[in-house]
Amino acid sequence: MKYYLKEKFLKDSGARNAGNKARNDVEEIVKQEGFSPLLLTVEDWYKMSTIKAQQHKAKALSQAFSRLKSGDQLLIQFPMLHHSFFTTRLVRKIQRSGVKVYFIIHDLEALRYANLDTVPLKHKIRVHLQESSLLKIADGVIAHNPIMKSVLVKKGIAEDRVISLGIFDYLIPNFQEKTTQTKDQPIIVAGNLAQEKAGYLYALPETPIYNLYGVGFDESRALENEAYFGSFLPDELPAALEGGFGLVWDGDSAETCSGVFGDYLRYNNSHKASLYLASGFPLVVWKQSALSHFVLEKNCGIAVESLHDLKNTIENLSDADYQELVANAKRIGKKIRDGFYLTSALKQLTK
Numbered sequence: 001m002k003y004y005l006k007e008k009f010l011k012d013s014g015a016r017n018a019g020n021k022a023r024n025d026v027e028e029i030v031k032q033e034g035f036s037p038l039l040l041t042v043e044d045w046y047k048m049s050t051i052k053a054q055q056h057k058a059k060a061l062s063q064a065f066s067r068l069k070s071g072d073q074l075l076i077q078f079p080m081l082h083h084s085f086f087t088t089r090l091v092r093k094i095q096r097s098g099v100k101v102y103f104i105i106h107d108l109e110a111l112r113y114a115n116l117d118t119v120p121l122k123h124k125i126r127v128h129l130q131e132s133s134l135l136k137i138a139d140g141v142i143a144h145n146p147i148m149k150s151v152l153v154k155k156g157i158a159e160d161r162v163i164s165l166g167i168f169d170y171l172i173p174n175f176q177e178k179t180t181q182t183k184d185q186p187i188i189v190a191g192n193l194a195q196e197k198a199g200y201l202y203a204l205p206e207t208p209i210y211n212l213y214g215v216g217f218d219e220s221r222a223l224e225n226e227a228y229f230g231s232f233l234p235d236e237l238p239a240a241l242e243g244g245f246g247l248v249w250d251g252d253s254a255e256t257c258s259g260v261f262g263d264y265l266r267y268n269n270s271h272k273a274s275l276y277l278a279s280g281f282p283l284v285v286w287k288q289s290a291l292s293h294f295v296l297e298k299n300c301g302i303a304v305e306s307l308h309d310l311k312n313t314i315e316n317l318s319d320a321d322y323q324e325l326v327a328n329a330k331r332i333g334k335k336i337r338d339g340f341y342l343t344s345a346l347k348q349l350t351k
Contacts (some may be wrong), residue, residue: 004030004075006037021234025171029339040064058086070098078103088133104142140349144269163348169339170278178280183322185244191272193217199252207311231300239278243246245284247274254307257286265289278336282325300328
């Protein structure tokens with residue numbers, strides 16, 4: 001049997017894990033590929049002491065794992081929502097009984113979260129322990145891209161156990177294709193627009209124009225070339241987007257992607273890139289980002305060193321060149337909406 005670990009709170013207000021589009025889409029795709037849910041149910045351990053929470057999560061995980069048999073396969077989304085210091089030991093135990101355990105990575109927190117000054121030391125230690133011990137024993141790992149794969153190999157994970165995803169899938173119910181895109185339309189920015197992640201939005205050059213969608217934007221500081229349209233549910237957002245390109249950029253500066261979040265783009269595939277492509281928009285990415293390799297290889301967008309270069313880069317595109325980017329974005333977007341990339345990675349992982 002093939003299973004995926006479905007993590008949830010027993011008393012779930014919906015505040016902590018609702019709307020996690022990336023994880024929800026993974027569940028939908030793997031179900032279509034014949035995976036059944038292996039339910040991991042926990043109490044609200046955030047209200048418990050550290051020791052009690054660790055014990056509670058370990059017990060719940062042990063109970064979930066007890067339903068597995070030799071020859072079964074288990075896919076776990078990483079990082080786990082309910083990780084404990086006992087998780088590695090429990091995974092080893094089911095592996096010894098003949099169960100294959102695979103991970104799909106959403107984030108490598110040691111490259112992002114653990115670098116924030118505001119993160120307590122005990123959380124940093126947990127992150128490093130989780131990534132160094134748990135991923136090393138995996139029977140297979142789905143990484144975002146070849147650059148992230150190389151990071152994992154340097155951490156001691158066998159190269160032949162790591163598959164590159166390419167790009168995240170993004171399911172869109174009732175998809176409606178855009179038909180009137182031109183290169184002169186505004187640049188789309190969607191997602192977390194808060195200062196700590198997207199401070200560059202308050203320091204943009206005067207052109208081009210930007211359309212903003214998401215949470216955390218300080219409208220009192222909006223620039224003259226910014227229009228803010230509010231926030232939308234993940235499945236409703238694609239229909240609301242209007243523009244010529246979708247921007248993948250993080251940090252405080254328009255000059256380059258900076259800080260913890262900006263530097264993380266060197267390694268990860270931002271989920272918003274999948275949103276834009278699935279919605280039919282070509283991308284603008286940072287030239288030093290891991291995504292730039294995918295974008296330039298597939299010719300589905302442009303890469304710039306600085307947002308100050310964006311105006312000239314777009315002006316130098318002919319209309320025919322732009323429409324070719326759109327056509328490629330839509331072609332890849334259909335694959336993303338169909339779950340092609342995860343399905344392909346799973347076939348490589350479990351063959």
